[in-house]
Amino acid sequence: xxxxxxxxxxxxxxxxxxxxxxxxxxxxxxxxxxxxxxxxxxxxxxxxxxxxxxxxxxxxxxxxxxxxxxxxxxxxxxxxxxxxxxxxxxxxxxxxxxxxxxxxxxxxxxxxxx
Amino acid sequence: xxxxxxxxxxxxxxxxxxxxxxxxxxxxxxxxxxxxxxxxxxxxxxxxxxxxxxxxxxxxxxxxxxxxxxxxxxxxxxxxxxxxxxxxxxxxxxxxxxxxxxxxxxxxxxxxxx
Numbered sequence: 001x002x003x004x005x006x007x008x009x010x011x012x013x014x015x016x017x018x019x020x021x022x023x024x025x026x027x028x029x030x031x032x033x034x035x036x037x038x039x040x041x042x043x044x045x046x047x048x049x050x051x052x053x054x055x056x057x058x059x060x061x062x063x064x065x066x067x068x069x070x071x072x073x074x075x076x077x078x079x080x081x082x083x084x085x086x087x088x089x090x091x092x093x094x095x096x097x098x099x100x101x102x103x104x105x106x107x108x109x110x111x112x113x114x
Numbered sequence: 115x116x117x118x119x120x121x122x123x124x125x126x127x128x129x130x131x132x133x134x135x136x137x138x139x140x141x142x143x144x145x146x147x148x149x150x151x152x153x154x155x156x157x158x159x160x161x162x163x164x165x166x167x168x169x170x171x172x173x174x175x176x177x178x179x180x181x182x183x184x185x186x187x188x189x190x191x192x193x194x195x196x197x198x199x200x201x202x203x204x205x206x207x208x209x210x211x212x213x214x215x216x217x218x219x220x221x222x223x224x225x226x227x228x
Contacts, residue, residue: 004157033215041220043205048215090157090158105157108155110155
């Protein structure tokens with residue numbers, strides 16, 4: 001049974017705080033992703049990683065950074081949280097190509113920045 | 115520029131009838147498409163996929179149709195059940211180009227009325 005876990009379901013932070021969101025997958029997947037979901041905007045890709053220590057910017061990387069020191073763990077960092085980063089954050093992982101490539105998602109972290 | 119569009123933000127259907135959710139895309143390099151279902155406070159879960167070499171894929175009550183010339187895909191749910199009430203996202207990938215990431219639509223909220 002595939003599993004992607006996220007460190008927190010709900011978080012409340014203050015403007016200017018540094019925020020860490022952690023994601024762990026147990027499927028030995030090479031690829032990991034961070035999205036944010038906002039009403040009317042769907043899922044937007046922030047960053048993704050296709051290998052340990054490798055990362056690529058997604059569509060909306062500004063204000064975020066990531067870290068992937070181990071294959072199973074992908075962290076999203078908000079260097080200085082702002083109110084416009086209040087959102088639902090979703091982590092996903094997938095295996096490398098070879099035909100069927102499905103992303104598996106974690107339960108999400110709902111972040112409120114005050 | 116929204117490469118994957120779901121133009122209907124919401125849809126209501128009577129229980130037992132057919133639900134048809136639509137998705138349009140603009141990038142002709144997209145060759146793999148997925149549908150996800152998302153309940154509130156949960157991560158998206160994979161429903162069904164289709165590659166560009168097919169025009170139809172069926173899994174139980176769910177069928178996805180792909181019209182490459184129109185750059186359009188649709189998800190049919192027959193018969194619709196109250197438990198199908200959720201937000202549905204379509205996603206597209208240019209897998210043949212070696213891209214690992216998916217572009218998601220903005221979602222359609224389906225409500226199945228008992």
